[in-house]
Amino acid sequence: MQYFDQPLPLAFLKADRNGKIVSYSGIARESFDLSEGHLKGIIDEESIEKLIQYSWEPGLDPVKLELNMKTRETPLSLFEVHIQWDSEDYANMLFLPKDSSNENLMDKLMQLQQRLSSTDFELLEKKEELEQVLIRLNQLSGPFIPLSETLCMIPLFGDITADKINVISESCLKAVFAGEYEEILFDLTAVGEIEGKGIEKFTQLLKTLNFMTGSIIKLIGIKPNLAKVLNTYKLDEWVQIDQSLKQVLNVYFNRNELGAT
Amino acid sequence: MNQAETLASLLLQGDSAKVWENIQKQPQLSRLEVYQNLITPAMQHIGHLWETNQITVADEHLATATCDFVLSKLAYRQEKRQSNQKAMFLCLDGEQHYIGLKMVNSLFEEHGWETKYFGPSLPLEYALKTAKDWKPSVIGLSVSIVYHLPKLKEYAEAFAKLTHKPAVLLGGRLAGKYDLLPYCSDHTVILKDLPETKEWLQNNEAGGQQNAIF
Numbered sequence: 001m002q003y004f005d006q007p008l009p010l011a012f013l014k015a016d017r018n019g020k021i022v023s024y025s026g027i028a029r030e031s032f033d034l035s036e037g038h039l040k041g042i043i044d045e046e047s048i049e050k051l052i053q054y055s056w057e058p059g060l061d062p063v064k065l066e067l068n069m070k071t072r073e074t075p076l077s078l079f080e081v082h083i084q085w086d087s088e089d090y091a092n093m094l095f096l097p098k099d100s101s102n103e104n105l106m107d108k109l110m111q112l113q114q115r116l117s118s119t120d121f122e123l124l125e126k127k128e129e130l131e132q133v134l135i136r137l138n139q140l141s142g143p144f145i146p147l148s149e150t151l152c153m154i155p156l157f158g159d160i161t162a163d164k165i166n167v168i169s170e171s172c173l174k175a176v177f178a179g180e181y182e183e184i185l186f187d188l189t190a191v192g193e194i195e196g197k198g199i200e201k202f203t204q205l206l207k208t209l210n211f212m213t214g215s216i217i218k219l220i221g222i223k224p225n226l227a228k229v230l231n232t233y234k235l236d237e238w239v240q241i242d243q244s245l246k247q248v249l250n251v252y253f254n255r256n257e258l259g260a261t
Numbered sequence: 262m263n264q265a266e267t268l269a270s271l272l273l274q275g276d277s278a279k280v281w282e283n284i285q286k287q288p289q290l291s292r293l294e295v296y297q298n299l300i301t302p303a304m305q306h307i308g309h310l311w312e313t314n315q316i317t318v319a320d321e322h323l324a325t326a327t328c329d330f331v332l333s334k335l336a337y338r339q340e341k342r343q344s345n346q347k348a349m350f351l352c353l354d355g356e357q358h359y360i361g362l363k364m365v366n367s368l369f370e371e372h373g374w375e376t377k378y379f380g381p382s383l384p385l386e387y388a389l390k391t392a393k394d395w396k397p398s399v400i401g402l403s404v405s406i407v408y409h410l411p412k413l414k415e416y417a418e419a420f421a422k423l424t425h426k427p428a429v430l431l432g433g434r435l436a437g438k439y440d441l442l443p444y445c446s447d448h449t450v451i452l453k454d455l456p457e458t459k460e461w462l463q464n465n466e467a468g469g470q471q472n473a474i475f
Binding site for chain 2: 076098114
């Protein structure tokens with residue numbers, strides 16, 4: 001193996017048909033560990049097949065191919081290798097490091113991808129937060145308010161959705177069973193829209209309450225737009241309807257006064 | 262051109278819209294089948310094109326980025342089941358071949374798992390920190406380049422020491438090609454392709470928690 005004493009700007013190697021290195025340039029010696037004296041010592045195992053297949057046929061034209069090389073610095077580094085066979089059946093090889101030229105582009109690409117995925121992740125986290133907030137919101141949208149020993153009220157807030165009624169049902173049933181209420185009021189004054197599935201669940205809740213407690217259930221604060229929708233669900237079998245809390249309370253107090261006298 | 266070659270050429274053009282169109286031509290395929298029968302062979306063909314000196318590594322990067330985008334689109338709005346289990350997925354430090362990992366992550370999500378997907382090249386210290394804080398029941402690793410194998414041993418041993426005993430799953434190009442057992446810990450499960458991964462998921466569902474570490 002001979003030192004090729006020319007100031008070449010790239011790593012240069014000359015090898016025979018068996019891959020034995022016969023000559024090397026200064027930069028080649030700096031870049032690669034040439035102690036084996038053979039191309040197999042400096043080319044990644046999985047690139048050797050490629051080298052043999054695509055450049056080891058002698059021809060007049062120079063061949064260009066990408067190979068992974070073992071350098072002194074890293075165990076795997078991409079090079080563009082230019083090969084020209086000469087008349088003495090030696091391969092003259094120039095090694096152009098490719099990683100450095102790709103690196104910038106790759107880094108940018110990776111950064112973009114990472115930004116996309118982190119944005120994705122942040123969105124996901126926000127979504128999870130939002131789901132928690134919604135559950136919390138649902139829990140708070142149907143507070144149970146005992147008005148007296150025998151009268152209680154559950155005002156509903158916001159749209160009537162299946163999720164919301166599910167969440168409310170649990171706490172509502174628990175609270176109602178804990179007391180002995182003769183009348184249960186559902187105040188719909190603060191209700192916005194009604195979803196079909198929501199009203200189904202709501203009807204189920206009313207039926208359950210009706211069966212389990214035998215209490216009188218009253219819907220109050222029904223606005224005209226709600227009245228139209230509720231009318232289609234035939235609720236009057238299970239509930240009574242009153243205009244407002246004021247009216248119910250008036251009746252309630254008058255009755256109690258009468259009872260007292 | 263066969264299906265894989267066609268899809269590979271679209272990926273190499275960086276044309277995500279055409280790739281999407283091409284995949285949508287077979288709406289009857291399940292997501293697993295899209296991964297296993299369309300995307301995997303196309304990406305393998307791209308590797309083959311480099312080996313046969315027809316494309317450069319830069320082309321491969323473009324194809325990978327395009328594929329990544331299409332996978333994200335495929336995974337979007339997929340139907341999810343509930344399982345309440347957690348899994349994290351990462352490539353070993355320096356490993357840039359992450360498409361397979363991303364598909365596995367997506368499969369887990371499809372099965373209702375909550376996942377953290379770290380993609381390419383995650384240093385062990387970060388992986389360990391997340392594993393300790395978040396306590397996933399599965400840690401999925403991917404390795405495709407032979408010289409990363411010594412690191413694999415390091416990762417597998419570090420994960421095996423975790424007190425909450427996660428199942429460590431190993432996949433990637435090398436898992437189907439070589440016997441990686443010598444580089445694993447006792448608790449590492451090697452999955453050589455996506456159908457095996459799916460099978461593992463189904464066994465896990467059927468057997469519940471106690472099967473998670475077989």
